Structures are given as structure tokens and as C-alpha cells.
Amino acid sequence: MELIFDKSCEGRGCSILPECDVPIVLPSDKDKRAKKLNLPELSENDLSRHYTELIKRTYGINDGFYPLGSCTMKYNPKINEDMANLPGFTKIHPLQPEYSVQGCLEVLQLAKGYLCEITGMDDMTFQPAAGAHGEFTGLLLIKAYHANRGDVKRTNIIIPDSAHGTNPASAAIAGFTVVSIPSRTDGCVDLEKLKEAVGEDTAGLMLTNPNTVGLFDKSIVEITKIVHESGGLTYYDGANLNAVMGIVRPGDMGFDVIHINLHKTFSTPHGGGGPGSGPVGCKKLLAEFLPAPTIKGTKVLSFEFNSKSIGRVKSFYGNFLVVVRALVYVLTLGKEGIPEASKNAVLNANYMMARLSDLYDMAYNETCMHEFVMSLEGLKKETGVCAMDIAKGLLDNGIHPPTMYFPMIVHEALMIEPTETESKETIDKAVEVFRALHTMAKENAEALLRAPISTPVRRLDEVGAARYPKLKYEYT
Amino acid sequence: MGTYVSTTERETKEMLEVIGQKTVDGLFCHIPEEVKTKGDLNLPKGISELEVRKKMENLAAKNIMFSSIFRGAGAYNHYIPSIVKNVAAKEEFVTAYTPYQAEISQGILQSIFEYQTMICQLTGMDSSNASVYDGATAAAEAIAMCKERKREKAYISATAHPDVIATVKTYCFGNGIELILVPEKDGVTDEAFLNANLYKAAACLYIQQPNYYGIIENAALIGEAIHSVGGKYIIGANPISLGALKSPKEYGADIAVGEGQPLGLPLAFGGPYLGFMACVEAMTRKLPGRIVGETKDLDGKRAYVLTLQAREQHIRREKASSNICSNQALCALTAAVYMATMGSAGIYQVAIQSRSKAQYMADKLGEIGFDLVYNKEFFNEFVTTSPGSVKKALSTLESNGILGGFPLTGDKEGTILWCCTEMNSKDEIDQVIKILKEV
Numbered sequence: 001m002e003l004i005f006d007k008s009c010e011g012r013g014c015s016i017l018p019e020c021d022v023p024i025v026l027p028s029d030k031d032k033r034a035k036k037l038n039l040p041e042l043s044e045n046d047l048s049r050h051y052t053e054l055i056k057r058t059y060g061i062n063d064g065f066y067p068l069g070s071c072t073m074k075y076n077p078k079i080n081e082d083m084a085n086l087p088g089f090t091k092i093h094p095l096q097p098e099y100s101v102q103g104c105l106e107v108l109q110l111a112k113g114y115l116c117e118i119t120g121m122d123d124m125t126f127q128p129a130a131g132a133h134g135e136f137t138g139l140l141l142i143k144a145y146h147a148n149r150g151d152v153k154r155t156n157i158i159i160p161d162s163a164h165g166t167n168p169a170s171a172a173i174a175g176f177t178v179v180s181i182p183s184r185t186d187g188c189v190d191l192e193k194l195k196e197a198v199g200e201d202t203a204g205l206m207l208t209n210p211n212t213v214g215l216f217d218k219s220i221v222e223i224t225k226i227v228h229e230s231g232g233l234t235y236y237d238g239a240n241l242n243a244v245m246g247i248v249r250p251g252d253m254g255f256d257v258i259h260i261n262l263h264k265t266f267s268t269p270h271g272g273g274g275p276g277s278g279p280v281g282c283k284k285l286l287a288e289f290l291p292a293p294t295i296k297g298t299k300v301l302s303f304e305f306n307s308k309s310i311g312r313v314k315s316f317y318g319n320f321l322v323v324v325r326a327l328v329y330v331l332t333l334g335k336e337g338i339p340e341a342s343k344n345a346v347l348n349a350n351y352m353m354a355r356l357s358d359l360y361d362m363a364y365n366e367t368c369m370h371e372f373v374m375s376l377e378g379l380k381k382e383t384g385v386c387a388m389d390i391a392k393g394l395l396d397n398g399i400h401p402p403t404m405y406f407p408m409i410v411h412e413a414l415m416i417e418p419t420e421t422e423s424k425e426t427i428d429k430a431v432e433v434f435r436a437l438h439t440m441a442k443e444n445a446e447a448l449l450r451a452p453i454s455t456p457v458r459r460l461d462e463v464g465a466a467r468y469p470k471l472k473y474e475y476t
Numbered sequence: 477m478g479t480y481v482s483t484t485e486r487e488t489k490e491m492l493e494v495i496g497q498k499t500v501d502g503l504f505c506h507i508p509e510e511v512k513t514k515g516d517l518n519l520p521k522g523i524s525e526l527e528v529r530k531k532m533e534n535l536a537a538k539n540i541m542f543s544s545i546f547r548g549a550g551a552y553n554h555y556i557p558s559i560v561k562n563v564a565a566k567e568e569f570v571t572a573y574t575p576y577q578a579e580i581s582q583g584i585l586q587s588i589f590e591y592q593t594m595i596c597q598l599t600g601m602d603s604s605n606a607s608v609y610d611g612a613t614a615a616a617e618a619i620a621m622c623k624e625r626k627r628e629k630a631y632i633s634a635t636a637h638p639d640v641i642a643t644v645k646t647y648c649f650g651n652g653i654e655l656i657l658v659p660e661k662d663g664v665t666d667e668a669f670l671n672a673n674l675y676k677a678a679a680c681l682y683i684q685q686p687n688y689y690g691i692i693e694n695a696a697l698i699g700e701a702i703h704s705v706g707g708k709y710i711i712g713a714n715p716i717s718l719g720a721l722k723s724p725k726e727y728g729a730d731i732a733v734g735e736g737q738p739l740g741l742p743l744a745f746g747g748p749y750l751g752f753m754a755c756v757e758a759m760t761r762k763l764p765g766r767i768v769g770e771t772k773d774l775d776g777k778r779a780y781v782l783t784l785q786a787r788e789q790h791i792r793r794e795k796a797s798s799n800i801c802s803n804q805a806l807c808a809l810t811a812a813v814y815m816a817t818m819g820s821a822g823i824y825q826v827a828i829q830s831r832s833k834a835q836y837m838a839d840k841l842g843e844i845g846f847d848l849v850y851n852k853e854f855f856n857e858f859v860t861t862s863p864g865s866v867k868k869a870l871s872t873l874e875s876n877g878i879l880g881g882f883p884l885t886g887d888k889e890g891t892i893l894w895c896c897t898e899m900n901s902k903d904e905i906d907q908v909i910k911i912l913k914e915v
Contacts, residue, residue, distance in 0.1 A: 001582075004590050004816055013819045016557050020829045021902040022836035028853055031692050031721050037820040038597050044559055047816055051563045051587075058583030060571030068573055075480050076571050079525050085565075088536025094551050094746030095882055096540070097874070103538030104745045117518050129609035129748070130802035132789070140650055169789035169799035173620070174650040178794040216507050245517075247504055252511050263802065267480070271806030272584040273574040273606065273766060275748035291646075310649065312642040315550060315612040315735070316746025328532060332478035334522025343500045344481045350503055351491040367503055395579055406790075423482040424491060455579040457773040465771035465783040469760065471603045472593040 001057070001456075004050050005473045008040040014047065038475055057456045058272070059400060065422060065430050067352075069371045069403035069415025070164070070212065072242045072264035074341075079332070080267065080325035089324055094316040098302050104320065105301035111279075111327045112295075118330075118338060119241070119258055120251020121281030126318035127291045131239060133313065134259025134278030135170035135206070137291060140310045141257055141282055142204045142233045143174060144289040148308065154203040154232065158194070162187050162213065162407045167206045167237060176203055183409055186364055187213035189223050198230035208237040209253065210244070210369035212407040214349070214415070224254025233257065233286075241265045242419070243346055243370035246339025257282040266326035277322035293317075344420035345370040348427060352418050355431045359438050363410045371417035375410050385441035385448050387412040392459065393437045395452035399430055477522025542879035544904045546837070548857050548895030549688070549882040550611070550637050551746065552738040554716065554826060555899055557817045560740045564810040574766070574802070578781045579773075585780035588768040588805065591812035592754075598718045598815070598823075599732035600725025601754035606766035607808040608800060611735025612643035614751030615682055615712050617798055618731045619644060620651055621755070621762045622680035622708040629654045630679050631702070633665040635687035636712060644682070653679065663689045663850035663859065670701055678707035685711050685727070689893065690834070690857025691850060692721070699728035708759075715739050715752065715811075716830065717855050719823035731755045740814030741807055750807035761787060764798030766805075826898050830856035833896035833905065840909045841894070849891055857895045859884065864915060866892055872915050878908060 026032070042050065059066075066073035084090075092104055112124045128134035139157065146154045157171040162183040171178050181193045188211060198205075205227045210216045217223065224234045236255035242265045250258045262268045263276035270276065282290065291313050293303035333341060346369055353362060353372040363373040376387045391401030391414065403415040418427055440448050452458060483491070488500065497503055504512075523531070545553040563569075568583065575581030575588075588606045595604040608614045619630045630653050632644055641657070648655045656673070658681070659666045665683055681702035685695050699709045710731045711724035716738045724732035737749035755763060761784060769783035789796040818826065834856040838848055845863030862869055866883045870892070873880040881894035896905070 001586070003586065005593065013821060014557065014559070014817050016555065016818065016822060017825050017829070017898055020825075020832055020898075022832050022905075024828060025832045025835040026828065027692070027720055027831065027855075031695075031853070033718070033720055033722050034726055035600060035723065037719060037823065039594060039818070039820045039823065040816045041819045041821075042816060044817070047559060047813075048563070050816075051566070051813065054583035054587055055566050055568045056583065057581075057586070058568040058572055059577075059580040060568040062567040062571050066573070071573055073573060077480060079528060081565070081570070083529070083532040086533065086536040087541060088533070088539050090742040090744050091541045092539050092745045093542070093545060093547055093553070093743045093879060095547055095549055096542070096879060097870075100540035100542075100874070101745065103535045106535055106538065114519055129613070129804070130800070132799040132801050133609060133613070136650065136799060140646065143650070165788075165790040165793050165796070166799050166801060168794035169792070169796040172794040172796070173647075173799055175652050218506060218508060221508060221511060244507075246513060248507055248511050249513055252513070269570045269806075270573045270802070271804075272569055272572040272581075272587075272809065273805030274802040275609075275750075275804045275807055276802040292642075311646040312612070312639055313646055314643060314747075315610050315637070315639040315749070318746070319609075319748040320745040321748060324532070328528055330519070331528050331531060332522055332525070334477050335516045335519040336477045337479050337522040338517060338519060340479060340481060343503075344483055346503050347483070347488065347491055347495075347500055350495045350497075354495045367497075367506060391577070392579070395577065400573075400580070401577055421480045421482070424487045452579050456582050457579055457777050457779040458775055460578050460773050460779050460781045461771045462781055462783070465769040465781050466786070469603075469767075469784060470770040471760070471767060471783075472589070472596045 001053055003473055004040045007042055007046055007050060010041055012041045012043050014044045064398050065426050066400040067402050067416045067418050068400060069417040070239055072417060072419055074267055074419040075421035076267055076269040077329065080328045083328045084321040084324045089321060102301055105295050107324055107327055108295055109301060111323050114330045115260060115279060116281055118245055119281050120249030121258060122284045123287040123290060124279050124281040125290045126279045126323050127314045128278040128280055129314055129319050130274060130276040131259055131261045131278045132166040132170055134280045135166055136174055137280045137313050138235050138257040138259055139170055139174035141286045141289045144310050145233065145286055146203055153201050156201045157203055158197050158205045160189055162211055162409050163206065164212060164239060187211050187215055187409060188217045189219060191219055191222060194223060194226055198226060198232060202230045202232035204233040204235055206235040206237060208240050210240045213364060213373050214368040214371040215364060216369055220253045243342055245342040247342055257286055262322055262326040267329045268322045268325040275319045275322055277319045341420045348418040348420060348422060352416060352427050352431060356434055359435055371415055373410050374414045376412035376414060379441055380412055383441045383445045385445050387414050389448045390414065390437050392451040393448050394433065396454045397433045399433060478524060543877040544900060545879045546894050546896065546900065547879050547882050549893055550639060550735060551743050552897055553743060553899050554738050554897050556740050556742065559817055560810060560813045563813045564806060569806060569809060575782060582780060585768050587809050587812060589770065589780050591808045592768060594812055594815045595752050595754050598715055599754045600723030601732050602757040603760040603763060604754035605763045606768060606805060607803045608751040608753055608765055609804060610749045610751045611712060612640045614733035614753045615640045616644045616647035617764045618710045618733045618753060619653060619680055619682060621731065621759060623653055624679060627677055627679040629656060629675055629677050631656050631658050631681040633658045633683040634660040635665050635689060636682060636684040637688050640712065663691050663852060664693055665698055667694065667698060674701060674705045676705050678702060678705050680708040680710055682710040682712060685713050686717055686855035689850065689859050690854040691852045692855060695727035716823065716827050719827035730759060736811050739811035741810055748804055748807055750804035750811060762797055765800045765803050829898040830896055833900050834858060837894060837896050837905045840905060844909060844913050856897060857893060859891050859893050861891055866890060869912055869915050873908060873911060876911055
């Protein structure tokens, strides 16, 4: 389809602003823009149609099944959106006096209380804008903790090789040296390797549990104990929290600091790549280092700036409207609904795995948590059809593919996370599609290698895109 | 309680049979008992949608909405056209994930490509990413882009937004870049200090244009200074100002960043906003975050895809240029729709009206003893003294439904940072003057 710039016509536009009612003042010549600004000029009707055309080429949760492993693509309730659009929230300036923003502060206080209870933490900040931002923030808390004790040798963060790529990346930008330890074949932490890795230089360990292959690491108490005994702290990546709410809390597993992805576990929409929200919770021993400002008070709420704080990680107080949505979700589900969500997430994943395991090779043949990983290595050897081809075949069947080629410790991985908001029928239908694609791989591999054929565009030349980057429209 | 689970008891039983378990709890039997949560979480009981709505409306009602706003300081009250809100609320855009599966994500990908193009237009730069969290993190990421071996000192002007300086400091605490604050003199960056204290090892300099006090910095000369020692020049710009003022590129910047909130995003108590980031061609492969590029599909059709991923964390792990994955895509889409709705002429109008109203208000305030602190050209914000108590002046305005300027603190105690946009009519401004005259 055409770009918005192709549709532009000089002289068109939307009528939005009144005439200026005060004398016009122009910038001085020294600072006046010289080069013409070229933005699209369209009528409102054409503009509206342009975006409607783009919508038809977009696939959201509302369009169908979205079992994207590790991303927790659950239904995004409409009441969340309504409440986040209340003018009493959207029209509030972040620098209004405290007395005039008590409602906003209460939203943050309530959300903090509930999320700390769900995770077993003592305190929390909402400044981080996404999961990776939360990781960075949490790691700085660990850094500040050791620095405050004068323990300057602790420069290493231990991360299993099954971890999401953001873990090592966050550790690196927080100034730590990454020590990668190999996982056992079941994706769990190798205790012997961990014991070898810890020492006086250990600042901490980063871990996801359930881990990135969808299994709960049974040695978790021993793992956090080994790290603590070495003098290090433990960081919990909350990417997979949707499996365990109300069942087991990171705080009780022995974690000192965590981040949560509100845009995964707490049903806030992903927006095609954000805005998310990555609140960071911590135990008491780290609370004084939390980003400033924090909120204090009971009846009348106010901001507080702790002198030991790591400072700011963002302007103002975080992605506030995302927190509003998450709060609405927790209030709606409550003490019964929160565990129910996790239980059904795990039920759905195990059901879908059970219905596929006679045909597809599961990376791990045991009870999974909220997601499971298949390995298509065998199928590829036999038929030449790889994980990518099955994924592209799903596109022709109206299903968003699972996460591909992650975790890296499983070859030809497809990671499937149905979430609790999918019905049995949806899963049954998806299972039939997966099974049909398997048959197709064996009987007509050629066809699958050509998929997708029913999408707006077919497979793309990604190598060419990276080799000769064209990152913007060139005006002629 | 509310629920979004549709599985019935009968279905649960059927599913458990297929799995080979008797109960749902059985699925969790491999979790050690000693860590399992005993009993219920200490949360309130779940409630119906109607009750949730009432509760949230009550919370929102505890905030005070001011009918007119003369406060900026990093968050700007611009008009948001209906079509902008409408497009940004479409379910498909709202509920999609990051566009990894390009074949079914051309809508999102194209919208980002169009956003990148518009940001390049606005800033004069060659390449833009798909956005970062906000203006402050954009500044921090830009500084990190400039770090090289033997170039590990970064300069930041004290006239930048305090939250930007604070955020940059935190990032530097992490990545080990030495941060040097260039002091403010008479409301602008102290050029004499800068020239006398520039090290050969300078990685970069960050300034804000217009600066925190609304003043237009001597940006071209400052750029020459940092370039003379081989450092990179980063300008943090108010995107609306770029409709009328020189672009970062025209001032000689290598990287342009800024807070994108003025481009159609509500004040929303500080977020979500978006950070825009663009740079000259030579630095493209150092940009953090998602970038969309144009390519072709098997049939030769024009198409878009996430590209240059070799920079990113999922490939490079600890060697990545940044850890960012989720950015502010929906906010970037909102900004793109805003820019397309306003067009060049519209953004110019917003810029000029904001500038003109600020001048009108500054003149009127001057007549009643709120004098300009700096005698320099400003954009849509300016600092004045206060003939009486700042607190009293502002609280009197507040009791009339008006959010006045922002009371500055520290060595600026006793002064007020005012802001005007196209939203402030002449009548509103005259009303402020009338009220303040009587304080």
C-alpha cells in the first residue's frame, strides 16, 4: 500500500486551530528554521482511511489466538482502557501541587500494596517504563546496596545461559561483568556450576522462575541460599509471573528484588511495542535505594526524596496510565481471581502440550507451567521444514505464531503460551491447525516452505533490509 | 469477582483428563511445599465492572483538573485533535505485540516507518529509531551512544531539565561514564566555562533547546566548541519548537532527542510519553532500540521489517548497544498521527501561537511587577520574579481553577517558570493578570 507521504497533496490539511488572538511574534532570524519542514498534508477523511488501511494489515489480540511464548498475550479488558481515559487522570499535570493529585498518588499507593502482596515484596517503584528498564533499575539497587556497604569488589552478575537477552544486556549497562553459567539439560540451574561461580566478586544472580523453558526450578530455595551465603543478592525477572500468582511468591523463594511486566501479567495492552510498565519491587534492605521520588503517607500522600536513592530512571513517575490499567485489573480479579488466572494459564498450557505431544517433540516431557517449548529439530531433519516454516504456516491459518528460536538452549524452538483468557475451543482449533501443519510438513513440505500466501505481504528479504538500510521515506 | 477466564468446570475436568491429572492443584505439585503460599493472598475480594468503575471514578475525582494551565517544565498542555485520539485507540494497534511477524504486522511496521520519517523531518537527521521511554531516557541513551575507548567524559548543560540531568546521572552511575555539569550563567549554558574546561577525551555534550528556562541557547557556537575536541553534539529539543526554530541538524548536532509528549499525548500525570531519538547517518548502527526498514517480499512487493537487529539485546546479549526492547510504540503512533494531522503548517502555527502568547503574557506580567529574570529570547516558557509571595500568587490562581507557572527552587527560589501554548487564549491570560494584580 502507499505511504502516507505518497498520499500527501500540498495545500490540503485538517482544520484544527483558531486564529492567533495576540500579536504574532516570530523567532529571530538567527534561530529561524531554514530548511522546509515536510510533513504530510492530507484531509481528515484521507488521514482516517490511511490508518484504517494500516489497521487491516495489523494483527492484535482482538484478531485471534496469540500464543507468543514469554510475552503473555492475554486479553486486554476494555474497562482498563476506559478508566485510563478518565479526564481526572489524563488531564493532570505531573507538576501540580501534591494536594491536587491525591487521586493519582492513591492509585500508585494502592497498586504498590497489591503488587507487593502478590510478589512478596516490601516496597516498589513505578518509574521503570518496561521490563528491561526495570531490570536496569533493580540491578542499580543491588549496585547501590554493595556500594553503600563499601563492598566494592562485587562486580559480577551471574546469569544462566537460558536467560532472556535483556538480562545480560541490562547487567552490562548497569556496569556489571556478566558471568554466564550453563543450564542443565532441563533448563534449570546447575547447582554445582552456581557454587563454582559465586564468590566475593558476586554482586547478584538474575533468574526467571518458572524459567525460560516453562519449568519451575525446584531447587529455588537452595539457589537463592547459595547466592546469599556468598554475599550476593538475588534478582527475579518477573517475565513469567503469570504462572505463579497466588501459588508461590518470588519474595518467599528468596528473591531480594524483582520487576513485573504490567503489560504481560497484569493485562495492560502491548501497543505494538509499548508503552509497558516495569515496576520494581524489593525487600526492606533495598528500599532506601529506590528511585526518587517515592510516595509516603497514609491519609494525605506526598512525595519523598531519599538521600540514598539511586536517583531517577525516568522523568516524573513512570507510565502512570499503564499503572491505572493494572490496578483496575487487580481490583476486578481480587484475591480469588488472581490465583484463578495463574491456575488456568497453567491448565491451558498443559492441555495444549498434552494434545500435541504425540506428534511434536517436546523439549521437556514433564508438567509445564504457563508455557511449553517444542523442538522441531527432528522434523527439520526428516522433512526440511523448520520452526520458522511452521510459524509461517500458522499465519495462513489466522494464528499468531509462538515465539521462535528462543530459548537458545533448545534447537528449532517454538515456545507456546496460550494464557488463561483463551477458551478450550480456541485451543482445540489451534491444536488442529498445528497437527495439520505437521502432516503437511511430511506430505507437502514444499507448500509450507512457501507460506504464508494469504497475508498482505509474503516472506521478506530481511538480509537486504539490514545490508542496505532504508529507514525513511526519501522526498523527491 | 470479575474474571476473564471462560473455561467451565466441565471443560476443566475434560482438560485434566487429557493431561492425566486429577486436579488443577496437581499441576503445581512439583513446586516445593515450603515456598508455596498458604491460604489466600491479602487482597480485597474481586468486584464487578460497575463497582470498579465507581471506585476508579472516585479516585480520579480526588484529583483537581485545572481549567487553564500555564505550567510546562517538561509536560505541555497542547490541543489533541479528535482524530489523533481516535486512531490511537483502535484495538488492533492497541493490542498488538512488537511486530516480530512482519507478514501480519505491516500496519504497525509502516506506521513506525512513517513516524521515523517524520522525526527525521522535524530534527533534520538521517535516521530515527522507533522511540524510547521518554525524553530523559533518550538523553541518557544518546550519551551512552557516544562512549568510546578513551572518550568517557560526557558534558551536560545545567540548563537542561532537572529530571533529564537526574536520569542521565543515574545511567552514568551504571555505565561508568564520567558526567561533567556545565554550569548555567544568566539562564543559559556558560560558554566560557565550557571552552575552558573541554577535555580532549570528551565523548559528547548535551544541551536542551529551548532550555529548561525557555531560553533559546546559542546552540550553533556551543556545537562548534564540542566538535573542536572531537566530541559528539546532542541536542534535546521540544518537538513543537522545531516547527519554527532551527532543527538540531541546522545547529550542527550529531544526535537529536527529546520528549515527544507535546506531539498529541495527554499530560497524564507524567506518562506514558515517548522519547524520540534520531542521528546522523554515521551513527545509525549505534542507535538503541527498534528500527524499521523498508525491504521487499518474495513477490517484490514493498514491505517493512524490524532491521539492524545485530545491535539488539536478543542477539548481542551483554554486548548490545542498549537493553531496550519494549519502547513506546503506541505513543510513537500517536505522535505520527498528530504530525500528519497538523502538517507542517499546523505545527508551525502551534509553535508560533505558543511563542506569541508567551510573549504577550510576559509583557503583561511585567506590567504588574512579575519581571523577566533573563533578558534573552525565549520560546514558550519564561522565568519571572514575583512582587510578593510566590506561594500566595500561585494558590490564588489555583483557587480560581488556574494552574500557574512552576515555582522554581534552589538558587532560583522566588521565581516562577511560566508556559503558554495555543490552548491559552488572550482572555485567559488577561484573567491571570487581573487575579494576580489583586493578590
